Amino acid sequence: MRTGLAILGGWEGINGAGLLGNVDSSNNRGRLILLLNIKSIIFISLIKTMASKNLWSKEELMLAFNLYLKIPFGKMHSRNPEIIHLANTIGRTANSIALRLVNFAAIDPYHKERGVKGMAGGAKQCQPIWDEFIQNKEALIFESEKILATRENQTIETKYKDILLDLTNFKGEEKIREVKIRVNQSVFRQIVVGNYSSRCAITGIDIPELLLASHIIPWSKNENERLNPENGICLSALYDRAFDKGLIGITPSYEIILSTDLKKKHKETYYSKHFEGLDKKKIVLPERYLPKKEFLEYHLDEIFDKRNSLL
Numbered sequence: 001m002r003t004g005l006a007i008l009g010g011w012e013g014i015n016g017a018g019l020l021g022n023v024d025s026s027n028n029r030g031r032l033i034l035l036l037n038i039k040s041i042i043f044i045s046l047i048k049t050m051a052s053k054n055l056w057s058k059e060e061l062m063l064a065f066n067l068y069l070k071i072p073f074g075k076m077h078s079r080n081p082e083i084i085h086l087a088n089t090i091g092r093t094a095n096s097i098a099l100r101l102v103n104f105a106a107i108d109p110y111h112k113e114r115g116v117k118g119m120a121g122g123a124k125q126c127q128p129i130w131d132e133f134i135q136n137k138e139a140l141i142f143e144s145e146k147i148l149a150t151r152e153n154q155t156i157e158t159k160y161k162d163i164l165l166d167l168t169n170f171k172g173e174e175k176i177r178e179v180k181i182r183v184n185q186s187v188f189r190q191i192v193v194g195n196y197s198s199r200c201a202i203t204g205i206d207i208p209e210l211l212l213a214s215h216i217i218p219w220s221k222n223e224n225e226r227l228n229p230e231n232g233i234c235l236s237a238l239y240d241r242a243f244d245k246g247l248i249g250i251t252p253s254y255e256i257i258l259s260t261d262l263k264k265k266h267k268e269t270y271y272s273k274h275f276e277g278l279d280k281k282k283i284v285l286p287e288r289y290l291p292k293k294e295f296l297e298y299h300l301d302e303i304f305d306k307r308n309s310l311l
Contacts, residue, residue, distance in 0.1 A: 056100070056125060059147050060090050064097060065129045066144040068104040069191045069229065072287045073111075076101040089151045104130065110288050137227040141187050142180050160186060188227050189213040196234035201283040202256065205236045212240040216250075216295040218303075229289035238274065248275075249304035252293040254282050260308045 056064075067086050068076075077083070078094035083101070087094040103122035105111050107130055133140045149159040156179065157164055163182050170178055192213035199206045214235045217225055225231045233250070235243060242248045247262045256278045265271045 058129070060092070061100070061125060061129045062140065062144040063090060063148055063151070064100040065104055065126070065133065066141070066148065066187075067097070068101045069141075070187075070194045071101075072194060072197055073105060074287065076105070089148070100126070108288075138180070138184055138223075141184055141227055145183055145187060156183060184227060185219070188232060191227075191229050192232035193234050195229055195232070195286040195289050196284070197287060199234065199284065200236040200239065201233050201286070202239045202278065202281075203236055204284060210236045212237060214240045214243050216291055216299050218244075221302075225295070228292075230292040231295050232289075233283070233291055234286070243299075244303075246303040246306065246308070248278070249300050250283060250291065250296055251300070252296050254285060254291070254296075256281050256283060257304075259304065 063086060067082060071080065071082055075082075076098055078098045080094075080098075083097045084094045087097045100122060103126045106123045107127055129140075145159070146156050149156045152159070160179075160183050163186055164179060167175055167178055189212065193208065193211050197206075198208055198211065200211060205211070211234055213232045215226075216231050216233065219226050222231075233243070239248065242262070243250070247259045249257045249259070251257060258275060258279050262271070262275060266276070
């Protein structure tokens with residue numbers, strides 16, 4: 001880059017050395033045209049070199065998409081500490097990260113349905129990453145977490161040591177598979193909790209340590225939808241367990257319903273305190289990725305209704 005600028009900056013020196021001579025003569029006009037063409041070629045080459053250095057790699061795009069899934073749309077700005085952290089990690093500006101996140105928003109089907117256009121300028125680069133996520137969510141999320149760990153100068157095992165401590169006896173493929181499952185479950189929680197602005201959809205509790213990402217279709221029942229944000233609801237521990245066991249359900253219109261089994265406890269103090277006021281109450285909806293109605297219907301048919309049919 002400095003060499004190129006020196007060439008351009010020293011052009012007058014070339015003329016001063018007598019290479020052009022008298023520019024009024026026909027011979028020297030030809031030389032002038034030739035040298036100006038060379039100068040143009042060098043300038044274009046420098047511009048292309050600068051542009052190529054600023055192109056986003058696939059790894060960088062994967063990391064931006066990883067972050068896009070985790071933070072609410074309203075927090076995609078350059079002052080967000082998570083955006084600043086990623087910018088520092090990959091050597092880009094916070095503004096460039098924020099702009100890339102808005103590019104992903106431009107191709108997000110959820111935002112398209114709402115008529116939110118985002119910034120479509122860089123969407124062409126982002127589309128292949130989005131398509132890859134749709135085709136294989138588990139692979140892309142885990143790979144992006146591995147890349148992020150490496151960029152942070154740590155391993156995936158170190159980054160997630162708190163949830164992997166008990167895997168010391170696992171070996172080979174079994175360990176790799178278990179690490180992938182646990183890391184992806186943790187990322188799913190980050191995505192869902194972020195989608196609900198770190199608040200329980202039933203109580204509004206905003207203490208992160210008390211919040212869980214409840215699967216609507218259980219993790220074990222549908223591999224393709226395990227990491228789909230539309231398959232998750234942010235609930236505090238009590239209601240996560242009640243939802244998981246079919247004691248409460250959520251209708252496609254997002255209303256809470258109580259099981260017959262639970263209603264039998266109406267004389268108990270805990271019922272009036274924690275459940276009575278919930279019947280027919282609507283959950284607090286997330287900023288994006290509403291619970292998919294087909295998934296809620298599955299939960300009602302396969303978990304909630306089955307429990308009640310046994311009573």
